[in-house]
Each structure stands twice: as C-alpha cells, then as structure tokens.
Amino acid sequence: MELQVKTLEGGAAGSITVSDEIFGLEPRTDLIHRVVRWQLAKRQAGTHKTLQRSEVSGTTKKFVRQKGSGGARHGNRKAPQFRGGGKAFGPVVRDHAHELPKKVRVLGLKHVLSAKAKTDSIVIVEDAKAAEAKTKALKAQFEKLGLKNALVIDGAELDMNFSLAARNIPHVDVLPVQGINVYDIMRANTLVLTKSAVSALEERFK
Incomplete structure (x- = not known):
C-alpha cells in the first residue's frame, strides 16, 4: 500500500x-x-469501597427482647437494614484487570x-519537529x-519543542511510537504518523 507523505506546512513530500x-x-x-475493553479495565482504579457490617462502629448488644415485641428478632444494630448499618454486598477494593493474549x-x-x-484517517508527515x-x-x-482532533505518533524520542507546543492544543495528543495503543487511536479522528514512526512499526511487527 502506498501513502502520500506531507510536510507540516501541508505540502507534498513524496510517498511511502x-x-x-x-x-x-x-x-x-x-x-x-x-483490546479497548482490556485497556480500560486495566487502568480502572478499583479503589471504591463501602463499610461492611463488621466495619461499622456500633453496639452488638441485643436491643429488643427475643419474644413478645411483635417484631423481628434483631440482635445487632449494625445489620444492613438499619440506618447507619453496614452495606450489604457493597463494592470492595479489587483489581479490574483481566488477561488478554499478546497475539x-x-x-x-x-x-x-x-x-x-x-x-483515509491516516496522515503521514515527514517529521514532527x-x-x-x-x-x-x-x-x-x-x-x-x-487536523482538529488528532493523535500524533513520532519516533522513539519526541521533539521537545513540538511536544511543548502541541500540549496546549485541544484534542491533540503526541506520543512516542512505543506508547501507541488502540484506545488512543480510536479516540482520535485522525492518526498522524511520522516516517520514523512507520519504520518503527514495521520493524516491530516484522
């Protein structure tokens, strides 16, 4: 497949x-x-937590007699059905990540x-400097x-001036080639690859 190469000024710079x-x-x-589902699950914090019955501060003294009250036989104020009691089956701290084969x-x-x-959502540029x-x-x-909503992928090292100038532009992200990922590509309307990024990708998947 042959793709046209452009300069940052919008001019033609041959093909690749x-x-x-x-x-x-x-x-x-x-x-x-x-892959997107795997990425999002892996980065999910999983720090949500509610107090369970054993973690709530309260008395365990039996507060109503066993028989004769006409009500249920309660023995603990920390039960979930009471105000201030523990949460039944609430979320606990856990890791949401799951396995996905490398292939x-x-x-x-x-x-x-x-x-x-x-x-036609890929733009190849000569360099990102x-x-x-x-x-x-x-x-x-x-x-x-x-380019209004774009992900720019450069080679192994980013040009400092380019990355500093780009980080204040809304809906534009800049990543080195080793940081390329499916989720960020899907988020962007346009994928911008430098010639060095294309070479690195082809070397990676050789």
Missing part, C-alpha cells in the same frame, strides 16, 4: 510504501473491542491501524493539514 500486513487488513471490530493485543493494533487507513515551542505556529500548521 507501507506493509499490507499492518495497514491493509480487513478490520475486525471484535478484536479492536477486546490478540498485536492483532488489535494492526486492525485499528488498518481501520484508520481504510477510512518545530523550530520553537510556539503553540500558535503549530496550530496554524495543523489547520493547513486539516
């Missing part, structure tokens, strides 16, 4: 041939969904890249490329 095994697959939404994670990334390529850390100048360059 990318692997069909990464960018030319027929997208499978089930794989993409599994499925790799396939999910390939299929989401193919999905972006199929809908800025002469100075000026948000206004970078925003003007993005407008020339037609």
Whole structure:
C-alpha cells in the first residue's frame, strides 16, 4: 500500500510504501473491542469501597427482647437494614484487570491501524519537529493539514519543542511510537504518523 507523505506546512513530500500486513487488513471490530475493553479495565482504579457490617462502629448488644415485641428478632444494630448499618454486598477494593493474549493485543493494533487507513484517517508527515515551542505556529500548521482532533505518533524520542507546543492544543495528543495503543487511536479522528514512526512499526511487527 502506498501513502502520500506531507510536510507540516501541508505540502507534498513524496510517498511511502507501507506493509499490507499492518495497514491493509480487513478490520475486525471484535478484536479492536477486546483490546479497548482490556485497556480500560486495566487502568480502572478499583479503589471504591463501602463499610461492611463488621466495619461499622456500633453496639452488638441485643436491643429488643427475643419474644413478645411483635417484631423481628434483631440482635445487632449494625445489620444492613438499619440506618447507619453496614452495606450489604457493597463494592470492595479489587483489581479490574483481566488477561488478554499478546497475539490478540498485536492483532488489535494492526486492525485499528488498518481501520484508520481504510477510512483515509491516516496522515503521514515527514517529521514532527518545530523550530520553537510556539503553540500558535503549530496550530496554524495543523489547520493547513486539516487536523482538529488528532493523535500524533513520532519516533522513539519526541521533539521537545513540538511536544511543548502541541500540549496546549485541544484534542491533540503526541506520543512516542512505543506508547501507541488502540484506545488512543480510536479516540482520535485522525492518526498522524511520522516516517520514523512507520519504520518503527514495521520493524516491530516484522
């Protein structure tokens, strides 16, 4: 598959041939969904907690006689049905993460890249570098490329001026190639890859 390469100013900079095994697959939404679900579950804090019956402060003295009151035979004020009592079956601190095979994670990334390529939502740029850390100048360059909601993936190391200028632009994220993930790609309308990022991805999935 051949994709056009652009400069940050919006000009043409030739073309690049990318692997069909990464960018030319027929997208499978089930794989993409599994990886997104795995990512979101893994990052969930799981720190929600309610006080259970044994953790509530209160007396355990029997407060009503066993027979003759006409009511139930209660023996503890900390029972869930009473005001201030413990929560029955409330949430506890736990890890929400679940296992997902590495092959499925790799396939999910390939299929989401193919999905972006199929809908013409991938822009290849020559590099992601800025002469100075000026948000206004970078925003003007993005407008020339037609980028409003984008994820920019660069090589192993980010250009400091570019990342500083981009972090104040709404709906624009910048990541090194080792941080590429399915969820962030799905969130962005447009995926912007540098030539070095494409080379690193093809080397990674070789």
